[in-house]
Amino acid sequence: MHPNPAFRQTSEARKIAFAREQGFGLLCVGGEGAPLVSHIPFLLSEDGAMAEFHLVRSNPIARMLAAPVQARLAVQGPHGYISPDWYGIDDQVPTWNYVAVHLVGRVEVQPQTALRDLLDRQSALFETRLAPKPEWTAAKMTPAVLERMMRQIVPCRMAVEEIHGTWKLNQNKAEAVRLRAADAVGAQHTGQEVAALAALMRGAKG
Numbered sequence: 069m070h071p072n073p074a075f076r077q078t079s080e081a082r083k084i085a086f087a088r089e090q091g092f093g094l095l096c097v098g099g100e101g102a103p104l105v106s107h108i109p110f111l112l113s114e115d116g117a118m119a120e121f122h123l124v125r126s127n128p129i130a131r132m133l134a135a136p137v138q139a140r141l142a143v144q145g146p147h148g149y150i151s152p153d154w155y156g157i158d159d160q161v162p163t164w165n166y167v168a169v170h171l172v173g174r175v176e177v178q179p180q181t182a183l184r185d186l187l188d189r190q191s192a193l194f195e196t197r198l199a200p201k202p203e204w205t206a207a208k209m210t211p212a213v214l215e216r217m218m219r220q221i222v223p224c225r226m227a228v229e230e231i232h233g234t235w236k237l238n239q240n241k242a243e244a245v246r247l248r249a250a251d252a253v254g255a256q257h258t259g260q261e262v263a264a265l266a267a268l269m270r271g272a273k274g
Contacts, residue, residue, distance in 0.1 A: 069170065075236040083233040084116035086145060087169045091194065093143035095121070097129050097175070104129050110141065111190055112171070112228075119171055119226040120178075120186055129175075130222055136176040141226060143169045146265035150238070154252035155245045165236050165253075165265060172230040178223040186223045237265075237272035246272065 069076060087093070095106045106129050110121040119141055123130040129139075145167030152160035178186075188206060195203040206214055238246040246269060254266030 069168070069232045070234045070236050072236075072240065074240045075234050076232075077239075078233045078235050080116070080231060083169045083231050084112065084114075086167065086233070087116070087143045087171060087231075088112045088114075090143045090145060090169075093141045093171075095129060095175075096140045096142060097132060097137055099128070099132075104132070108141075109190065109194075111186070111193065116171075116231055117228050119173075119228060120190075120223070121225075122183065122186060122221045122223050124221055126220075130177075130224075133175065133177045133222075133224065136174045139173065139175045139226060141171040143171070145169075146261045146268060148253055148256070148262045148265045150249055150253070154249040155241065156248045157245055163236075165238060165269065166234070167236070167265075167268060168234050170230075170232045171226065171228045172232070173226045173228040175224055175226045178225055180222065183218055183221065183223040187218070235268070235272065237269045239272045 091111070092107070092109050095108050097104045106123065106127055108121045108123070110119045112119050125131075129137075147164060147166035150163045150165050152162055184206070191204060191206065195201075195205075238249055241249070250266045250269035253262050253269060256262045
């Protein structure tokens, strides 16, 4: 997380809501060499106390889970390069604005019997966001095929002990300066991410 307190004033509720909405992050676990990292979709409880996900059995992190391990789940939001020219004031330097939330806690494997319920809840959440498309459910699968695929993955959960967040959106600048930069970011033609970043910058408070 960024050390500047100006970027770390976000409420616990907003950090939890952000992580729940994103639903995808980097699971990071310390290993003997470099840290192990897995890109995973996840479910986060409403109070932020429990994250649930699954791992492929062959994943090195899954193989570490004979006992619970300490881990960090890093969730990233909109981000983008900020040119000093956009501030409209002198003596500025380039930076990168971004939003990120880290969930820290202990990860453990769950009983295999919990897997189907986890997968059903996970697909239901994301399918709902695709309405009016008819919702996909596992009932559409051939049972034997579904069973074979489920044997290749394991259900896991993280008991969340800490939640950290950074909203680095030029809150350390004067409002007029921040809004000029936000307008410049929003004028870029590099997709929805910069549009979302510009909107966050406009709403940021110093």
